[in-house]
Structures are given as structure tokens and as C-alpha cells.
Amino acid sequence: MNERDALRAIAADLPAAGDDAAVVDGTVITTDMLHERTDFPPGTTRYTAGWRAVGASLSDVAAMGAAARAAVAVYADEVFDPDELDAFVAGAVDVCEAVDAEYVGGDLDEHVEFTTATTAIGDVTDAGPVTRGGARPGDALCVTGEWGRSAAALRLFKKNSDEAVERANELFRFTPRVADGLALVGAATAMMDSSDGLARSCHQLAEASGVGIEVERDAVPVHPAVEELAEGSAERFELAAHFGEDFELLCAVPEAEVDAVEAACPSGLTRIGTVTEAPEEGAPRVLADGDPLPDRGFTHGDK
């Protein structure tokens, strides 16, 4: 059983869960766990780790169209190095400040490898949370920001020079799209963050909404670091669409509202495709330039 099947099984039992975050009486809550071995390549500073781990949870708050309120983290390691812990907390505090939230501490734990579990809470606006399930045929499919920054960071971490590692750390410290999420509330019919990659996120949003999706490959905004590191358009699209962990927003917006919402999104909003009628039984749900876009990306337990 892989992670997605297991999540589906849990979601079936828990009506409040199953989206990017759960909503309880107007409060959004979401939690994640990250490990040194799988999530923080050699060269990742503890400051970057604190920023990125807490940012991942804040990204889920953003994906619901909620205002971020606070975050906590469990910090587990073999030994407690005070400088590393301070750096982690500083990163956690700074990413919270970047989205007007408050980092309020957490817990420490002894563990076999550096592991962190982060939780963020947020407040739903009067327009309500935005789920993955409301996209309608004819909506524009849009994304925030530029894609592939985590893929580019991974390549830079492997280069192992001081300069490359510093750039990789910068790329890893994404700004959670809370402000964009709030700008999209009321307009977006469906929204999610892209932690599993663009391709997989398109499949998830299409499935949750019971629709199809057509993506235009060349419309996907690719991060400049990917342009620089990847050779040719096929490799660029691979890194931008299938790598994952970019923490941008993917959303469906009625055509008539795209321009107004785009102007309100501080990270930019790019139209990359169209929501279509649900495909016939057996037909591909997501197309890119007319060809099936494989449901392939980053999933724990899928190896």
C-alpha cells in the first residue's frame, strides 16, 4: 500500500480530512514530517531546514485559502547541538514572519536521525476554505510562481561547491504562498499546493473535482535556475512538472476572473491550461499538449 492509497483509506473514514489541511470550526490545521535522509540533502543548513519544514505546513494553510496564524515543530536529533537548534528555530521564526504567522515553539525529542514534524494552523476567511473538489469545465488552470526550484536546488547541492550549496539553500527557502492563497479565495473554484509535483497535483485536483485537465507545456513557468541547469525543453519540463516539492499553488479559476486575480497575487499567477469535462472511462484524465501526462512525481512508499 503506497502513501496515496493509505491517505485515501484514512480520508474515507475522516470527513474533516483529505484535503491539503483539515478544517475544524473555521480553523485550518495541517501537519508534516521531514527527515534528514530523505528530505534534507547534505549541505542543507539547519536554518534552511527550519524554514522549509515549517514552510511546508504553512503552504498547506495557503492551499486552503486561509490566513496563517501559528506554527509549531518537533525537533528530533541524535544529540541536541544548541547552535543547530537555534538556527532551526531562527528559520522557523523567519518563515512564519514572511507570512504574518507566529512560530510558537514545540518539542524536542531524541531520535536516530534529524527529523522534524511541523504543524501549522490558520483561519478560514468569510469566503470559506478552498478545497480540491470544485473545479468546473471551462475554468482556467493556473499556478503561482515558477516551477522546478527544488529540482534545481537538488542539482546544486550535488555540485558540492560553497557557492552552489549556498544557492541551493536559498532555493530551498521558498515563501509559502499564503498571500496568493488569500488573493485567490472567492475566485478559485479549487486549489491545492504542489508538494507532489505539477503532474501529480493535476491528477489529484482533476480526480477530486471529477473533471479532466489539459495543460500547455510551454505555458508552465519554469524557474530561472532550472533554465540554467537543465538541457533542452524536455528536461526542463521534467524538472518543473514531475520533481515535486515546489510548494506553489495549483488552482482552477473561472475565465472571467483570471485577470483580476492575477493582478492580486504577489507571486504571480500564470494560466497553464484548461479544466475540461471528465474523460470517458479509461481515457486519460490529464493531457499535456494532447498527450497523456503521466501521474508521476514524488510519493513516499512508491518505490
Next chain:
Amino acid sequence: MNERDALRAIAADLPAAGDDAAVVDGTVITTDMLHERTDFPPGTTRYTAGWRAVGASLSDVAAMGAAARAAVAVYADEVFDPDELDAFVAGAVDVCEAVDAEYVGGDLDEHVEFTTATTAIGDVTDAGPVTRGGARPGDALCVTGEWGRSAAALRLFKKNSDEAVERANELFRFTPRVADGLALVGAATAMMDSSDGLARSCHQLAEASGVGIEVERDAVPVHPAVEELAEGSAERFELAAHFGEDFELLCAVPEAEVDAVEAACPSGLTRIGTVTEAPEEGAPRVLADGDPLPDRGFTHGDK
């Protein structure tokens, strides 16, 4: 640097943290991480693990005198066994129901050993949160429930018979003292839960409040399972006071209010000692029957 020193260092930087749970705009939030190797002895069912892990976070909500609202968990394991996952979720759902909260799911993660990170949120009442820092000389020192159940459970797990393991699992599934915490709000001047054990908790509460504490050993309510498994009063007190992980509440209550509050606590409230003036420099802060009570209990990173 051990866990307590590290927590103190973090708390100094984060004014909102440092108690059993952080409080942000009236919402209490707290997070914990538990591991198979250190926290779930062989024989612990996944149902018990889900109950206990989520219960540990709900206990922190209780310790603030807040109403529990919801909990989430990250469930990490080497492989996802659907039956184990279902059992974990069932335990999490049931412990939430026991305190009128809602389990709203969480996340899955692949990891080298079964690990869970749980987070609970709650709502502060109009009487405000109860911190560890308000105990005053002359207050009665009180505890909920009966002590030593986790110590007794550990001994039963080691016996390894089906019957002993079943009883151990039952003992591990404590009811978080949310109803008691709510009954104590407005009366208790200081409160905390006892995850590090009675002795250590007395030291923490006395230090946070800037007071001394005198405990009467025979007044500490010992769980019947401890009475049965331990030989002699010294061993009983050791298990009840120094083992930890009991998740009962320790609080200071003005003398005049003890009887009324006791009647309102569903788990019972027992007076076990008195809050005293702060000791002179170098003198012991916590006494048990006149002798220093060592600040000894369960602390990660303290080995």
C-alpha cells in the same frame, strides 16, 4: 545539552511557548513525537499507540485548562500496513471522542521505525489559560487520578503473557484530563501535566512559580496496578513519583477552593502537599516528608 536545557533556551526566545502548550489568540497548540523503540514497548498495539500518542497532546491541552478541539497525527513507518494504520486511526479517534475533540487526520511518511508526531489544539476559556507560573505559598498542591500506571504497564509488557500485555495496553490508554483541567480553571493558580513524572513536575512547577513545594509521600494516590506489582512503599513511591508518562495533572489550588474543585473533577483530585515560600539559595526546592525530593524522572537526552 539535554532536552530541558534546550527547551529552556528555545522558550527564552519564544515568549508564546514554554508551558505545556503555546497560546495564540485564544487557541492552545501543542505537539509531540513518539517512537516505537523508546515509547511503545513490544506488545503495544497500534490502537493503543494511536490512543496514547494523540492522548499525550490532548493532555497538554488539558494542562492549560483549555477545551480540546481537534488533533492531527503524522504516522510514519517502514511499510504501510493498512490494518495497523486503521487501528492507529481508530485509537486516535476514540481518545479524541473521550474528551469531546475531533480527530481530523494528518499525514503519512516513510521512516526507519514506527514514529508518530501528534498535535492538538484547544480553546482557552474566558477564565484564561492556566500556566505553570502562578502558584503561591500556602496553596494546596493537588493531583488528578492515580499515579504509576505507565510504570505498572511497563512491568506488565515485560511479563509477555497475553493477559499481562492486554492489561498493559489498557493501562497505556489513559483518558486525558481535559474535563478535570476545565473544572480547575479559575481555581488553580498553576497547572501542568506530569509527562516527566511527579517529582520532576514538582520541580518544574516550583521553579516556574518561584516557590517551594512540600510533598507528603503517603498522600500520593498510587494506581492499584502499582500496589499489586511493586513490593513495599519505597518501590511504590519510586514508580508513582519518578517514572513519568502518567499524564495526570499537577496543580496548585488555594486552600479555600480545594473541596469545591475536588467535587468537580471527574478523575478525582487529591491534595498531596503544600506550596511554600521559595527556598534560600542552595536549599532544596522540593521536599518529600522533609527530605529533598530529587529532580529525577524521564527526560530524553539525559542518559
